[in-house]
Amino acid sequence: MAVSHDFRSALVQVQDIVKDVPAWKLCVYATLLFPLYAITMGIYNIFFHPLRNFPGPKKAALSNIWYSYVWLSGRYPHTMHALHEKYGSVVRVAPNQLSFNSSTSWKDIYASRGHQIFRKSGFYAPDKQDPETNMLRESDPIKHGQIRKMFSHAFSAKSLMEQEPIVQENIDLFIEQIGKHGTGKDGLDMVKWYNYCSFDIIGDLAFGESFNATKEGKTHFWISLILDSIYAASFIDVIRRFPWLNKLIPSIVPADAAERRERHLNYCRDKVNLRINSDNKRKDFLTNVLDNYRDQISDEELSSNVQFLIVAGSETTATTLSGLTYYLLRNPHTYQRLVSEITSAFTSYSQITSITARKLQYLGAVIDEVLRVYPPVPIGLPRYSPGETVDGYFIPKGVEVSTSSWAAGHDPKNFHEPWTFKPERWLDGECKEKDIREASQPFSLGPRVCLGRNLAIMELRLIICKMLYTYHMELLDSKLDWERDSPAYVLWVKPDLRVRLHKR
Numbered sequence: 457m458a459v460s461h462d463f464r465s466a467l468v469q470v471q472d473i474v475k476d477v478p479a480w481k482l483c484v485y486a487t488l489l490f491p492l493y494a495i496t497m498g499i500y501n502i503f504f505h506p507l508r509n510f511p512g513p514k515k516a517a518l519s520n521i522w523y524s525y526v527w528l529s530g531r532y533p534h535t536m537h538a539l540h541e542k543y544g545s546v547v548r549v550a551p552n553q554l555s556f557n558s559s560t561s562w563k564d565i566y567a568s569r570g571h572q573i574f575r576k577s578g579f580y581a582p583d584k585q586d587p588e589t590n591m592l593r594e595s596d597p598i599k600h601g602q603i604r605k606m607f608s609h610a611f612s613a614k615s616l617m618e619q620e621p622i623v624q625e626n627i628d629l630f631i632e633q634i635g636k637h638g639t640g641k642d643g644l645d646m647v648k649w650y651n652y653c654s655f656d657i658i659g660d661l662a663f664g665e666s667f668n669a670t671k672e673g674k675t676h677f678w679i680s681l682i683l684d685s686i687y688a689a690s691f692i693d694v695i696r697r698f699p700w701l702n703k704l705i706p707s708i709v710p711a712d713a714a715e716r717r718e719r720h721l722n723y724c725r726d727k728v729n730l731r732i733n734s735d736n737k738r739k740d741f742l743t744n745v746l747d748n749y750r751d752q753i754s755d756e757e758l759s760s761n762v763q764f765l766i767v768a769g770s771e772t773t774a775t776t777l778s779g780l781t782y783y784l785l786r787n788p789h790t791y792q793r794l795v796s797e798i799t800s801a802f803t804s805y806s807q808i809t810s811i812t813a814r815k816l817q818y819l820g821a822v823i824d825e826v827l828r829v830y831p832p833v834p835i836g837l838p839r840y841s842p843g844e845t846v847d848g849y850f851i852p853k854g855v856e857v858s859t860s861s862w863a864a865g866h867d868p869k870n871f872h873e874p875w876t877f878k879p880e881r882w883l884d885g886e887c888k889e890k891d892i893r894e895a896s897q898p899f900s901l902g903p904r905v906c907l908g909r910n911l912a913i914m915e916l917r918l919i920i921c922k923m924l925y926t927y928h929m930e931l932l933d934s935k936l937d938w939e940r941d942s943p944a945y946v947l948w949v950k951p952d953l954r955v956r957l958h959k960r
């Protein structure tokens with residue numbers, strides 16, 4: 457119904473322009489002209505476009521259809537990797553889009569060293585359903601800097617120390633609960649439990665209130681809404697490539713996904729309103745913004761930023777923990793080496809703090825390695841070239857460029873034995889010379905580097921230490937193949953990870 461209604465109203469607008477032409481004639485003209493337009497564009501894209509000499513498949517250069525298909529296939533990171541294997545470090549992946557996979561491209565595009573800034577592309581643009589800007593979306597570097605400044609106080613080293621007791625409290629509950637639920641013969645799905653824990657921590661830090669998912673051992677309805685809204689977001693990237701589809705946006709995104717996204721946004725607005733009006737004195741992500749910048753940010757912008765912080769700070773950490781558990785349990789030597797490091801560093805559970813956990817070098821290497829093989833944001837982060845050089849190639853202004861994180865992490869030119877889970881590569885002395893470490897940038901870099909990086913690392917270190925200090929873990933599904941079974945829609949959709957815990 458919505459399709460035909462929107463389509464009709466689009467036709468009415470066109471009729472205003474050519475009033476005397478009956479609608480049926482316009483339809484006939486459109487039907488005849490569209491193939492002509494598509495063929496002309498295809499010829500232009502292949503033979504005359506400024507990117508015509510860049511390597512890549514012809515079907516990618518022809519139109520955005522092939523790219524959109526790959527994007528929605530769930531195998532986007534894998535396809536980008538295969539393209540780089542075939543064509544080299546730069547590939548034309550869509551008519552106006554290039555993918556890179558070298559360490560230099562990371563620096564050129566994102567760190568903007570000594571040249572103009574590469575602004576965020578239309579991929580991040582607000583859409584009809586969620587029209588506000590926020591820290592992730594804002595493409596204007598000045599405005600972005602202003603928003604980032606409002607929130608960055610909450611991520612300073614001092615704030616991190618103040619937040620540690622809240623983080624620890626949630627982790628302790630998690631350790632207790634997985635022991636209660638995970639020692640039976642069926643174990644438990646660690647993907648779910650990591651989600652519970654990371655969402656609870658972020659809820660507590662954002663609103664002073666946990667989701668209580670860990671306590672209740674079940675997914676809070678908002679968590680599933682958030683995960684669905686990420687799925688809905690992947691459709692929006694397709695729509696922007698076909699501007700005429702814009703008229704149909706609400707109907708192209710599956711109705712159910714759009715409806716769930718709407719509920720997620722509304723719930724976040726309500727939560728933020730409650731927080732604004734509460735007199736809770738506990739420090740959280742919003743304290744500094746509300747105390748010092750209240751007149752500079754609207755309620756809607758505040759809500760948009762918070763909903764982004766919740767997504768950015770929870771799903772990514774849970775993904776890292778899930779991947780890490782899988783790769784550890786698939787690599788018994790690594791697992792054993794890490795367990796030895798943890799159990800010999802601590803004589804009691806209470807000794808595990810952010811300061812003591814930070815000293816464990818092998819743990820740091822394991823985290824770096826999982827972020828290389830399974831980066832939680834496995835796509836390239838798209839930017840517009842300002843008319844600058846990337847990796848030695850001049851890229852005309854307006855071309856969309858990105859470094860594919862998964863392809864960069866798995867290229868043998870960057871990492872030796874790229875498919876082997878080998879934390880040793882991150883330790884000084886062992887095989888340092890064989891890799892270009894800067895090719896793995898799971899948190900991005902430059903002015904848009906992840907603001908929550910230190911918080912994420914603190915959470916990861918504490919959770920892993922406490923978990924492996926308390927339990928031995930056993931992978932129950934011997935057939936599980938993490939790469940094969942993880943489709944990606946902007947972020948990974950993770951398979952079940954059934955693990956049985958044995959108390960040490």
Ligand code: HEM
Binds near residue numbers: 772831
């Ligand atoms: C392992 C965990 C994490 C990973 C791998 C990760 C990765 C990333 C990446 C790749 C970006 C750049 C996005 C882009 O440019 O499009 C980013 C941005 C961001 N992340 Fe994270 N993130 C993690 C955890 C967190 C946490 C715990 C928080 C805190 C709530 C957080 C908050 C942010 C924010 C606020 C930005 C936007 C920064 C800006 O544009 O100025 N992230 N993150």
